[in-house]
Amino acid sequence: MPELQWMVALLGGLFGLMLGSFLNVVVHRLPKMMERQWAAEYAEMQGTEPVTAEPFNLLLPRSRCPHCGHQIRWFENIPVLSYLFLRGKCSACSAKISPRYPAVELATGALFFLCLWQWGPxxxxxxxxxxxxxxxxxxxxxxxxxxxxxxxxxxxxxxxxxxxxxxxxxxxxxxxxxxxxxxxxxxxxxxxxxxxxxxxxxxxxxxxxxxxxxxxxxxxxxxxxxxxxxxxxxxxxxxxxxxxxxxxxxxxxxxxxxxxxxxxxxxxxxxxxxxxxxxx
Structure with missing residues (x-):
C-alpha cells in the first residue's frame, strides 16, 4: 500500500510539473486577454471599430521568446529539464529566461504530490x-x-x-x-x-x-x-x-x-x- 501511495503521488507530481508549464502561460496571457476584452468593450461603447489583432488566447499564438520572437520548440518546453538544458537562456538570442518558470512548475508538482499523497487518486x-x-x-x-x-x-x-x-x-x-x-x-x-x-x-x-x-x-x-x-x-x-x-x-x-x-x-x-x- 505505501508503494502504491508513492506511485500515485509521484505521477500526480509529474502531471503537476506539466500543468505548471501551462500555468505560466495563464499567468502571462490571461491579464492581457482581459485588457483586450476591456479595450473591445470600450470601443463598442464609443461606437468605434475595435483594433484588429492576431488571435491571442491561452493556446494561440505559440509561445515565443519575448526578446527575439524565436518560437519555442517542443523539446525546449519540457518542464524544468529544458530550462536546465538551455542553462536558463534562449537558444536563439541567449537572453535570460526567468527562473520563475521552472519555480512555478516545481511548485505545482510539489503541491499535486502533497494532495495525492494525502487524499489519494x-x-x-x-x-x-x-x-x-x-x-x-x-x-x-x-x-x-x-x-x-x-x-x-x-x-x-x-x-x-x-x-x-x-x-x-x-x-x-x-x-x-x-x-x-x-x-x-x-x-x-x-x-x-x-x-x-x-x-x-x-x-x-x-x-x-x-x-x-x-x-x-x-x-x-x-x-x-x-x-x-x-x-x-x-x-x-x-x-x-x-x-x-x-x-x-x-x-x-x-x-x-x-x-x-x-x-x-x-x-x-x-x-x-x-x-x-x-x-x-
Missing part, C-alpha cells in the same frame, strides 16, 4: 489539486498586475460550495456557505470603512471574492486564522519592501498573494496550524 484529491493550481495562479497574476480574474476566483468559489455539498471536502455545507458569505462581507466592510476614513481604496473586489472562495473551501471557522496570517505576512513583506525601496508606484503591494499563501498553508497543515505558527 480520489475526487477529493483532484479537487484539492485544482484548488492549489488556482491559488498559485491567482497569487502570481495579482503580484504581477494587481488583478484577480473572475475567470478563476468565481469557479474556485463555486467548486468549493459544490464540493462541500457533494462531500468532496470535509466542510459541511452550512459552514461552507457561511464561510463564503463571511469571507466576502468581512473584507467588503473593511474596504468601505477604510475608504470612508481615508478616501483611498485599500484593496480590490477580487480580494473579497478570493476570501469568499477560501471560506467556501474551509468553512467560516478558518477565516480568522487565514486573514491573520495573510495580514501579518503581508505587513512584514510590505515593511521590508519599503525599507529596500522595492514598493511599486503608489507604495502598495497586492493582498491576494498573501490570502492565497494562507489558503495553501491551510490546505497543507490545516487552519489551526496557522494560529500556532503566528503564536496564537
Amino acid at each position: 480520489t475526487i477529493t484529491g483532484l479537487a484539492w489539486c485544482g484548488f492549489a493550481a488556482a491559488l498559485l495562479t491567482l497569487a502570481l497574476i495579482d503580484w504581477d498586475t494587481t488583478l484577480l480574474p473572475d475567470d478563476i476566483t468565481l469557479p474556485l468559489l463555486w467548486v468549493g460550495l459544490i464540493g462541500s455539498a457533494l462531500q468532496w471536502t470535509a466542510v459541511p455545507l452550512f459552514a461552507a456557505l457561511w464561510g463564503c458569505v463571511a469571507g466576502y462581507m468581512s473584507l467588503w466592510i473593511i474596504y468601505w470603512a477604510f475608504k470612508l476614513l481615508t478616501g483611498k481604496e485599500g484593496m480590490g473586489y477580487g480580494d473579497f471574492k478570493l476570501f469568499a472562495a477560501l471560506g467556501a473551501w474551509f468553512g467560516w471557522e478558518a477565516l480568522v486564522p487565514m486573514i491573520l496570517m495573510a495580514s501579518v505576512i503581508g505587513a512584514v513583506v510590505g515593511i521590508a519592501m519599503k525599507f529596500s525601496s522595492g514598493l511599486r508606484e503608489g507604495g502598495y503591494i497586492p493582498f491576494g498573494p498573501f490570502l492565497a499563501g494562507a489558503g495553501l498553508t491551510a490546505m497543507v497543515f490545516g487552519p489551526n496550524a496557522i494560529l500556532h505558527a503566528i503564536g496564537l
Whole structure:
C-alpha cells in the first residue's frame, strides 16, 4: 500500500510539473486577454471599430521568446529539464529566461504530490489539486498586475460550495456557505470603512471574492486564522519592501498573494496550524 501511495503521488507530481508549464502561460496571457476584452468593450461603447489583432488566447499564438520572437520548440518546453538544458537562456538570442518558470512548475508538482499523497487518486484529491493550481495562479497574476480574474476566483468559489455539498471536502455545507458569505462581507466592510476614513481604496473586489472562495473551501471557522496570517505576512513583506525601496508606484503591494499563501498553508497543515505558527 505505501508503494502504491508513492506511485500515485509521484505521477500526480509529474502531471503537476506539466500543468505548471501551462500555468505560466495563464499567468502571462490571461491579464492581457482581459485588457483586450476591456479595450473591445470600450470601443463598442464609443461606437468605434475595435483594433484588429492576431488571435491571442491561452493556446494561440505559440509561445515565443519575448526578446527575439524565436518560437519555442517542443523539446525546449519540457518542464524544468529544458530550462536546465538551455542553462536558463534562449537558444536563439541567449537572453535570460526567468527562473520563475521552472519555480512555478516545481511548485505545482510539489503541491499535486502533497494532495495525492494525502487524499489519494480520489475526487477529493483532484479537487484539492485544482484548488492549489488556482491559488498559485491567482497569487502570481495579482503580484504581477494587481488583478484577480473572475475567470478563476468565481469557479474556485463555486467548486468549493459544490464540493462541500457533494462531500468532496470535509466542510459541511452550512459552514461552507457561511464561510463564503463571511469571507466576502468581512473584507467588503473593511474596504468601505477604510475608504470612508481615508478616501483611498485599500484593496480590490477580487480580494473579497478570493476570501469568499477560501471560506467556501474551509468553512467560516478558518477565516480568522487565514486573514491573520495573510495580514501579518503581508505587513512584514510590505515593511521590508519599503525599507529596500522595492514598493511599486503608489507604495502598495497586492493582498491576494498573501490570502492565497494562507489558503495553501491551510490546505497543507490545516487552519489551526496557522494560529500556532503566528503564536496564537
